[in-house]
Amino acid sequence: xxxxxxxxxxxxxxxxxxxxxxxxxxxxxxxxxxxxxxxxxxxxxxxxxxxxxxxxxxxxxxxxxxxxxxxxxxxxxxxxxxxxxxxxxxxxxxxxxxxxxxxxxxxxxxxxxxxxxxxxxxxxxxxxxxxxxxxxxxxxxxxxxxxxxxxxxxxxxxxxxxxxxxxxxxxxxxxxxxxxxxxxxxxxxxxxxxxxxxxxxxxxxxxxxxxxxxxxxxxxxxxxxxxxxxxxxxxxxxxxxxxxxxxxxxxxxxxxxxxxxxxxxxxxxxxxxxxxxxxxxxxxxxxxxxxxxxxxxxxxxxxxxxxxxxxxxxxxxxxxxxxx
Amino acid sequence: xxxxxxxxxxxxxxxxxxxxxxxxxxxxxxxxxxxxxxxxxxxxxxxxxxxxxxxxxxxxxxxxxxxxxxxxxxxxxxxxxxxxxxxxxxxxxxxxxxxxxxxxxxx
Numbered sequence: 001x002x003x004x005x006x007x008x009x010x011x012x013x014x015x016x017x018x019x020x021x022x023x024x025x026x027x028x029x030x031x032x033x034x035x036x037x038x039x040x041x042x043x044x045x046x047x048x049x050x051x052x053x054x055x056x057x058x059x060x061x062x063x064x065x066x067x068x069x070x071x072x073x074x075x076x077x078x079x080x081x082x083x084x085x086x087x088x089x090x091x092x093x094x095x096x097x098x099x100x101x102x103x104x105x106x107x108x109x110x111x112x113x114x115x116x117x118x119x120x121x122x123x124x125x126x127x128x129x130x131x132x133x134x135x136x137x138x139x140x141x142x143x144x145x146x147x148x149x150x151x152x153x154x155x156x157x158x159x160x161x162x163x164x165x166x167x168x169x170x171x172x173x174x175x176x177x178x179x180x181x182x183x184x185x186x187x188x189x190x191x192x193x194x195x196x197x198x199x200x201x202x203x204x205x206x207x208x209x210x211x212x213x214x215x216x217x218x219x220x221x222x223x224x225x226x227x228x229x230x231x232x233x234x235x236x237x238x239x240x241x242x243x244x245x246x247x248x249x250x251x252x253x254x255x256x257x258x259x260x261x262x263x264x265x266x267x268x269x270x271x272x273x274x275x276x277x278x279x280x281x282x283x284x285x286x287x288x289x290x291x292x293x294x295x296x297x298x299x300x301x302x303x304x305x306x307x308x309x310x311x312x313x314x315x316x317x318x319x320x321x322x323x324x
Numbered sequence: 325x326x327x328x329x330x331x332x333x334x335x336x337x338x339x340x341x342x343x344x345x346x347x348x349x350x351x352x353x354x355x356x357x358x359x360x361x362x363x364x365x366x367x368x369x370x371x372x373x374x375x376x377x378x379x380x381x382x383x384x385x386x387x388x389x390x391x392x393x394x395x396x397x398x399x400x401x402x403x404x405x406x407x408x409x410x411x412x413x414x415x416x417x418x419x420x421x422x423x424x425x426x427x428x429x430x431x
Contacts, residue, residue, distance in 0.1 A: 140339040216383035295403035
């Protein structure tokens with residue numbers, strides 16, 4: 001496998017990074033990077049760390065980072081995570097409570113709870129309850145999705161970063177589990193990765209059952225909520241699984257807020273010709289000064305969710321047969 | 325009357341679905357089986373998730389229907405928690421039965 005860390009890969013322009021990812025030769029990983037500058041979204045690091053988790057350390061070939069931003073890569077814990085030794089001259093002491101969360105592996109429910117508890121002070125959001133609530137909500141839903149549905153031997157790999165310039169937080173989570181199509185196919189006959197992604201983003205659809213209302217433990221709404229939060233706040237949201245890639249595009253500030261149950265009705269881009277990612281990747285941005293009060297956001301979600309369930313129920317009604 | 329204190333079990337951000345499942349099995353269902361009134365007390369809980377609320381009450385609504393909606397009261401919920409309870413109560417009723425009694429959310 002090969003991953004190239006470009007000079008810039010955020011959710012708006014991540015497509016190039018994904019296109020260049022090479023999943024061939026899954027027993028080895030080669031990591032290269034732009035020699036002058038690296039500025040990437042946490043989801044990029046989560047993906048590389050997830051890939052690294054699937055191979056033995058001795059099978060990882062990582063170029064020696066020389067760009068000015070190498071400290072960022074080290075600080076975010078990528079080399080530690082991969083079991084690689086950073087060159088001693090590149091490591092400086094950093095405030096451990098800087099506004100970032102280094103790469104972390106989450107394997108079970110208790111680890112998820114601990115991560116979510118720790119993340120708010122690490123991102124200095126104690127005094128911003130609306131933003132903290134939004135971020136905690138997203139992290140909880142995404143982590144529990146992996147724990148419950150991904151069958152990911154190496155767990156969920158997550159990290160996050162605060163960006164001062166845009167006053168936003170980027171969060172990325174990657175796993176190398178069964179992927180969305182296989183998970184959804186346990187209950188729905190999605191033929192392609194993109195069909196499976198479309199279903200997974202709709203409220204009330206879960207791979208665990210076809211029954212309306214889900215199972216006692218699963219409603220099939222975690223990804224719909226996450227996408228809806230990004231949509232209401234006019235932020236980016238991406239999801240990548242198999243060869244399918246879906247991106248919720250950022251809407252202009254001040255535009256009317258409308259939520260859709262069907263992700264294809266949102267302003268988006270999609271493609272299912274990407275290199276095959278065995279598992280699932282999700283990236284979200286949360287602009288702190290655009291974050292709406294959470295209860296108001298939930299009111300919008302409630303309306304959309306209710307309408308979707310009613311529409312699906314009506315679609316199952318038997319129709320009268322008329323003859324002339 | 326049975327009072328279940330969510331904060332004591334799940335903390336100020338009630339998101340651990342395993343805990344929700346345990347509350348449902350160990351306390352909620354036995355109380356519903358005995359036709360007891362139940363107070364789900366959210367005092368001290370700042371936030372929760374739809375997944376937690378779903379794991380807590382959806383199967384009670386599915387299995388006990390009106391009895392669950394009439395016997396369970398949600399106490400000291402902030403606006404966010406109220407909204408999440410309403411979302412779950414709504415879609416469980418939309419998806420299951422023809423009757424649509426309202427779940428009580430007390431202040």
